[in-house]
Every structure is written in structure tokens, then in C-alpha cells.
Amino acid sequence: MNASNTLYIFDIDGTLTDSIPTYLKVITKVLGDIGLHTIDTDYDNYLHHTDRYALEYNYERNFGKKAPDSLRYELDTLLETELRKHDPVIEIPGARELLLNLQHKEIPFAYGTGAFPKATAIKMNDANIPFIPEVLATSITSVSRVGFVKEAIQKSKEYYQRDFNKIIAVGDGLWDLKAAQELKIDFLGVGLKNKEMMLQHGCTDWVEDFKSYTI
Numbered sequence: 001m002n003a004s005n006t007l008y009i010f011d012i013d014g015t016l017t018d019s020i021p022t023y024l025k026v027i028t029k030v031l032g033d034i035g036l037h038t039i040d041t042d043y044d045n046y047l048h049h050t051d052r053y054a055l056e057y058n059y060e061r062n063f064g065k066k067a068p069d070s071l072r073y074e075l076d077t078l079l080e081t082e083l084r085k086h087d088p089v090i091e092i093p094g095a096r097e098l099l100l101n102l103q104h105k106e107i108p109f110a111y112g113t114g115a116f117p118k119a120t121a122i123k124m125n126d127a128n129i130p131f132i133p134e135v136l137a138t139s140i141t142s143v144s145r146v147g148f149v150k151e152a153i154q155k156s157k158e159y160y161q162r163d164f165n166k167i168i169a170v171g172d173g174l175w176d177l178k179a180a181q182e183l184k185i186d187f188l189g190v191g192l193k194n195k196e197m198m199l200q201h202g203c204t205d206w207v208e209d210f211k212s213y214t215i
Contacts, residue, residue, distance in 0.1 A: 007164040008102065008109040009152050011171035015190050016099075016111075017123045019089040023115065026086065027054055030078045034071070036062045049175045050114035050139035050148075051075065072116070072140055080118035088126035092190065094210030099130040101215060108160045110135035112152040112169070114145060134159045145179040177203050188213075 014020045024043060031039050036058045040046075046053055055075055059067035102109050110132075113120055117138045124131040137151035149169060157163060169180040172191040177198050180187035189198040189206040198206065207213045 004106055004108070005162065005164055006107060006166040006168065007153065007156050007160075008107070009112050009149055009156075009167065009169045009185075010099075010109060011169075011173070011176050012111055012113040012120055012123065013115055014092070014172040014193070015170060015176075016092055016095040016129055017089045017127045018092055019123050019127075022086050022089055023083070023119070023123075026079060026082045026119070027051060030075060030082050031055065031058055033078060033082075034075065038062055048114070048139075048144050049173065050143055050145065051079070051116045052139040052143045053114075056143065076116040076118050076140060079116055080122060083119045083122050089123050091127040091129055092209055094213065096127065096129045098210040098213065098215075103130060105215065107215065108135075108156055108162075108164070110137070110152040110156045110159075112137045112145065112149040114139045114148075116140050132159070145175055146182050149179050149183060174198055174201060177201055 010016055013023055028039060028041055031054065038061060039058050040061065052072055055072060056067050099109060115138060117136060117140055120136065120138060121131065135152060135155050137148040137155060139148055141151060142148040153167060167185040168188055169176060169185055170188045170190060173194050174197050177187050177189065181202065187203060189203045190209065192208060195206060
């Protein structure tokens with residue numbers, strides 16, 4: 001198979017950047033800053049592991065009504081501002097080298113993340129990982145992972161000007177695997193935290209980090 005017709009779609013937090021502990025503090029702080037005083041911080045058990053779901057779910061818990069559409073864009077800016085107050089995040093070992101290698105071999109890649117875009121750009125720049133905003137899809141446009149992974153695929157077709165024979169989603173969580181299974185695309189699991197759970201749910205390709213992964 002022609003590798004240039006293969007598309008990699010990377011989750012970011014916990015997959016490319018070692019940012020989850022910092023980012024959970026950031027989003028909890030910002031949700032409180034906009035007036036959500038009762039916040040469910042059991043993020044691992046959310047229906048969707050996305051900023052948009054965290055906002056909409058907790059807003060409804062606090063106020064008994066849906067969050068205004070404009071609030072997600074306000075939250076995007078507030079998350080960016082708050083994240084800048086923290087130490088820079090670092091890469092998951094081997095992530096930068098892998099994406100540089102993909103670029104060198106002209107193999108397309110994109111990003112599908114549950115985070116909002118402005119904070120995502122900071123994390124990628126902090127970790128010095130190749131970042132192409134044109135193929136970034138986030139939860140600001142879709143509350144579900146399936147939705148923004150589909151958006152990343154469409155953006156990639158337009159940006160790279162081609163269709164893809166093979167699409168590989170790359171992620172560190174069960175939610176990443178389930179989205180790939182629903183979309184009927186391949187999946188590469190990363191990291192130790194959710195390894196056993198992913199393997200139990202049908203993950204067949206897994207690496208501890210990207211230092212042990214070859215294209």
C-alpha cells in the first residue's frame with residue numbers, strides 16, 4: 001500500500017503531549033471562573049471526554065438549562081489564558097520524532113482532540129511537536145469524538161488533496177478506540193494507563209510510547 005495514501009489521526013492529550021494532569025486542573029479552574037460552582041471532576045467517567053461536554057454537562061447541572069453556544073468560544077479563550085500560567089507541557093516520548101519522520105516521508109497526519117483549539121496550540125508548541133492547524137479538529141465543533149475524528153478526515157482530504165486507502169487513529173484511551181471502531185478505521189493504542197482496558201475491548205496494536213514505534 002502506498003504510504004502517502006495512509007492517514008494518521010492523532011489524539012493529543014496523553015497521546016502526543018504529557019498534559020492530562022495539568023489540563024484537568026486548568027479546565028476545572030476555568031469552569032469555576034465562569035460560575036459553575038458544582039463541578040463533576042470524575043472526568044474519566046464522562047460520557048464524552050471533551051471540553052465541550054465538560055462545559056455543557058456541568059452548565060446544565062448548575063443551571064438546569066443548556067449552555068449558550070457562544071460560551072464554548074469564551075471558554076476556549078479562558079483555557080488558553082489559564083494554561084499559559086502553568087509550566088510548559090512536554091511530549092510523550094518519541095512523539096516529535098515520529099511526526100517529523102511522517103513529514104519527511106510525506107505521510108499525511110491530522111489531529112482529533114477533545115480539547116479546545118487555543119489551548120491545544122499552546123500544548124503542541126510547548127512540546128515542540130509539528131503542528132498543522134489546517135488539519136486540527138476539536139470538540140469546539142463536535143461534542144463527540146466520532147464527530148471530530150470525521151471532521152479531521154474531511155479536513156485532511158482537502159488539505160492533502162487526496163483520498164485515503166487506510167486511516168489509523170492513534171490514542172491513549174478507550175474512548176479513542178471506541179471511536180475508531182465505530183468509524184471502522186484502524187487503531188494504534190499508546191501508553192500504559194489504559195493498556196489492559198484497550199486490549200480487552202479489541203485493540204490489537206499497542207505501543208508503550210512512540211520510541212518503540214516504527215512506520
